[in-house]
Amino acid sequence: MAEKPVYLDHNATTPVDPRVLEFMLPYFTEHFGNASSRSHPYGLEAAHAVEFAREQIASLIGAEAKEIIFTSGATESVNLAMKGVFETYASKGNHIILLETEHKAVMDTAATLEKNGAAVTILKPESNGMIQPDLLEAAIRPDTILIAAMYANNETGVIQPVQAISAIARKNGVLFFTDATQAVGKIPVQVEHDGIDLMAFSAHKMYGPKGVGALYVRRKQPRVKLTAQLDGGGHERGLRSGTLNVPGIVGFGKAAEICKQEMAADTKRLAKLRDKLEHAFLQMEEVQVNGDTNHRLPHVTNITFRYIEGDGLMLGFNQKVAVSSGSACSSALTEPSHVLIAMGLTADQAKSTLRFSLGRYTKEQEIDFAIKAISDTVMKLREISPLWEMYKEGMDLDQFNWPG
Numbered sequence: 001m002a003e004k005p006v007y008l009d010h011n012a013t014t015p016v017d018p019r020v021l022e023f024m025l026p027y028f029t030e031h032f033g034n035a036s037s038r039s040h041p042y043g044l045e046a047a048h049a050v051e052f053a054r055e056q057i058a059s060l061i062g063a064e065a066k067e068i069i070f071t072s073g074a075t076e077s078v079n080l081a082m083k084g085v086f087e088t089y090a091s092k093g094n095h096i097i098l099l100e101t102e103h104k105a106v107m108d109t110a111a112t113l114e115k116n117g118a119a120v121t122i123l124k125p126e127s128n129g130m131i132q133p134d135l136l137e138a139a140i141r142p143d144t145i146l147i148a149a150m151y152a153n154n155e156t157g158v159i160q161p162v163q164a165i166s167a168i169a170r171k172n173g174v175l176f177f178t179d180a181t182q183a184v185g186k187i188p189v190q191v192e193h194d195g196i197d198l199m200a201f202s203a204h205k206m207y208g209p210k211g212v213g214a215l216y217v218r219r220k221q222p223r224v225k226l227t228a229q230l231d232g233g234g235h236e237r238g239l240r241s242g243t244l245n246v247p248g249i250v251g252f253g254k255a256a257e258i259c260k261q262e263m264a265a266d267t268k269r270l271a272k273l274r275d276k277l278e279h280a281f282l283q284m285e286e287v288q289v290n291g292d293t294n295h296r297l298p299h300v301t302n303i304t305f306r307y308i309e310g311d312g313l314m315l316g317f318n319q320k321v322a323v324s325s326g327s328a329c330s331s332a333l334t335e336p337s338h339v340l341i342a343m344g345l346t347a348d349q350a351k352s353t354l355r356f357s358l359g360r361y362t363k364e365q366e367i368d369f370a371i372k373a374i375s376d377t378v379m380k381l382r383e384i385s386p387l388w389e390m391y392k393e394g395m396d397l398d399q400f401n402w403p404g
Contacts, residue, residue: 004322005318005319005320005321005322006320006321006322006366006369006370006373007322007359007362008321008322008323008356008357008358008362008366008370009322009323009324009355009357010205010299010357010358010359010362011154011155011157011182011205011300011324011355011357012324012357013204013205013210014204014205014206014207014208014359014360015207015359015361016207016208016209016251016255017207017208017254017255017258017360019254019258020207020208020209020251020254020255020258021251023250023251023254024209024247024248024250024251024254025247027046027049027246027247027250028247031045031046031049031246032046033045033046033047033246034046034243034244034246035047035049035050035243035244035246036233036235036243036244046244046246049246049249049250050070050244050246050249050250051065052253053249053250053252053253053254053256054068054070054249054253055253056253056254056256056257057214057252057253057256059256059257059260060184060185060189060256060257060259060260061184061189061190061191061199061201061216062189062190062191062192062193063191063192063216064219066219066237067191067216067217067218067219068214068215068216069214069215069216069217069236069237069239069240070212070213070214070236070240070244070245070249070252071212071213071214071215071240072211072212072213072245073202073204073210073211073212073213074105074179074181074200074201074202074205074213075105075213076213076240077200077201077202077213077214077215078103078105078106078109078179078200079105079109079229080215080226080228080229080239080240081177081198081200081215081217081226082096082106082109082110082113082146082148082177083109083112083113083227083229084226084227084228084229084239085145085146085175085177085198085224085226086113086116086118086145086146087227088225088226088227089145089146089175089225092143092145093141093142093143093144093145094117094118094119094143094145095118095119095120095121095141095143095144095145096110096113096118096119096120096121096144096145096146096147096148097120097121097123097136097139097140097144097146097147097148098110098120098121098122098123098147098148098149099122099123099125099131099148099149099150099160100122100123100124100125100338100339100342101125101129101150101153101155101156101158101338101339101342101343102148102149102150102179103150103154103179103181105179106148106150106179107338110122110148119143121139123135123136123139124342125342125343126343127343127344128158128291128292128343129153129156129158129290129291129292129339129343130158130160130161130292130295131149131160131161131165133161133164133165133168136149136165136168137168137172140168140172140174144172144174145174145175146174146175146176146177147165147168147169147174147175147176147177148177148178148179149162149165149176149177149178150178150179150180150182151178151179151180151182151183151184151189151199152180152182152183152186152187152296152297153182153291153339154181154182155302155337155339155340155355156290156291156296156300156302156339156340156343156355157182157291157296157297157299157300157301157302157357158291158292158295158296159183159187159295159296159297160295161295162178162194162195162196163193163194163195166194166195166196166197167195169195169197170195175197175198175222175224176195176196176197176198177196177197177198177199177200178196178198178199178200179199179200180196180199180200180201181200181201181202181205181213182205182297182300183201183297184199184201184205184206184259185201185205185206185207185255185256185259185263186206186259186263186266186267186297186298186299187263187267187297187298188263191216191218196216196218197217197218197222197224198215198216198217198218198224199215199216200213200214200215200216201213201214201216202214203248203251203252203255206255206256206259207255207258207259207359207360208248208251208252208254208255208256209247209248209251209252211245211248212245212248212249212251212252213252214252215239215240217239226239228240228241230242262360266299266360267298267299268298270298270299270358270359270362271298271299273358273362273364273367274298274299274300274301274356274358276364276367276371277301277356277358277367277370277371278301278303280371280375281303281305281371281374281375284305284375284378286305286306286307286391287303287304287305287306288303288304288306289301289302289303290302290303290304290340290343290345290353291343299357299358299359300355300356300357300358301355301356302340302353302354302355302356303353303354303356304345304349304350304352304353305352305353305354305378306349306352306391307352307382307385307387307388307390307391308352308378308381308382308385308387308388309352309381309385309387312381313325313351313352313354313377313378313381314354316377316380316381317373317374317376317377320369320370320373321369321370321373321374323354323355323356323370324354324355324357325337325351325353325354325355336350336351337350337353340353354374356370
């Protein structure tokens, strides 16, 4: 079997930490009870394991255990938060504000709500990917019920001014929801300090298993109310019915515990490796880093290699380095990244862009290998690129009038 490529796509998913897997395994066989069947020891054992995991996850984000609602993943959490608020607070208003750089889960949920009568305002970020709080506040109306702003972007790693956003929301009596899937477990996220009312996140982005996520729902000041989107059984405080994924939840809890313990060390090491990768590529001509480099995740960089036909870029090294050209959740789409377009990149530039996301097990020699493999590919593609030839001849391709 051929050797697997170097994995630098941790924003798509992370491997399960062996310590997490070891903790999960008994709950498939020995401790197999249904957490809702509390009339016998098997169910009680499962229920206790679920509650312990709930406490571990709450501890990571500075929440109360009762504020954690388990779901099948961040996408379900997003749907529960946005649809739940829209239905519950319909008597107050129907206006929702979100950013143009949100994940497709948020964008598509907003589009569905719009079909059902919601008024949706989508705000454009600055060229660095960040939203101006003044612009956000100006968009608030008397009927605004929810602001949705991603904590850290999945493509660029840009961290939004969450505390400023939440302060604006609180001042205007609007709920603040954040998709923190890429942030939780990677950087300190504290729901009280950050002023968050609702927050979606997922286990598989933080070295836990796939198929389990959570929604943080504030219980006081204000007490957030939601309309359930799944009926039957009244599990999870009546907000999310369905038999709980006990092994997955147990793994989620263990992953959260490890992240809390090791986050600081991981951040320091990965930022150093990310900077090495980035610095090497910036030595090449016509290479740019996208997004604010002072407010971003420590393990992510989004880099455009200009004047290359985008389709050939990943094909040139995809057996050597596993990276992404955008969001893993929309990789089946052929359109350029909506995040990069919102930040002002052209379609061609967006298609010639790679997202690198490092992880807990990334080694320095893998970074060295990736630098060489990708640099070599870029050089080869530019040698045969008419765009590169035109650029070297002094043409301003951004101003060039293409025929057709």
